Amino acid sequence: MVTRKPTRKDLFAEAAQTWDLNRIYELFTEAKRRILPNARQGLTDTEKLYLRGLLCNCSPSDIARQLSKSARGAEVYMCKTLYQYFKGIPETPSDDVGNWRNVHQWLDKAGYKVDLSGDSTVGRSLPKDAKIHITGINFYNENNNATISIDINIKLSFPSEVKSQGEDDIAND
Structure with a gap:
């Protein structure tokens, strides 16, 4: 079986x-625009990739490992880009970034995390009850190829206020 190498968009x-x-x-x-007014508009794909890595609580060396880059190279890149932009955000503390965890922690405290509680749309769309029933297990061994077949039934119960796309379409007709 061939495993597909994740693309840069898949990482983090x-x-x-x-x-x-x-x-x-x-x-x-916006911080980049203030610091480097003549630079390319917006964040580059690489800057977004490294920023997503930080948001996943990965250190620069973890990010470098995922990208098959040198840890030192990732640290230098982040010091020249993301950390400078972070320092340029007016609301951030005036002291130096210190380390990569400060970016993650500050963004969390500043409310940039998505609310995953029951009050959010995402929370309401999750099942409130799930039941899995195994109806059969079969073992096969043909030509030195072992195969296990498992038949299951899954029942998911969603909160009543969640409408499916079909219900929305019917209501609008």
Whole structure:
């Protein structure tokens, strides 16, 4: 079986699940514009990638390992880009960034994390009850190829205020 190497967009994609990436990108873009007015508009794909890595609580060396880069190179890149932009955000503490954890912690305290409580849309769309019933297990061994077949039934119960896309379409007709 061939495993596909994750693309750069796939790396640290879980940051989008817990952080408001658009607001964070806008915040860092504005800081970049103030610090480097003649630079390329917006964050580069590489800057976004490293920022997502920080948001996933990865150190610069962890990020470098994921990208098959040198740890020192990642640290230098982040010092010249993201850390400078972070210092340029008016609301951030005036002291130096110190280390990569400060970016993560400050953004968390400043409210850039997505609310995953029951009050959010995401929280309401999760099932409130799940039942899994195994109906059959079969073992096969053909030509030295072992196969296990498992038949299951899954029942998910969602909160009543969540509408499916079909219900919305019917209501609008």
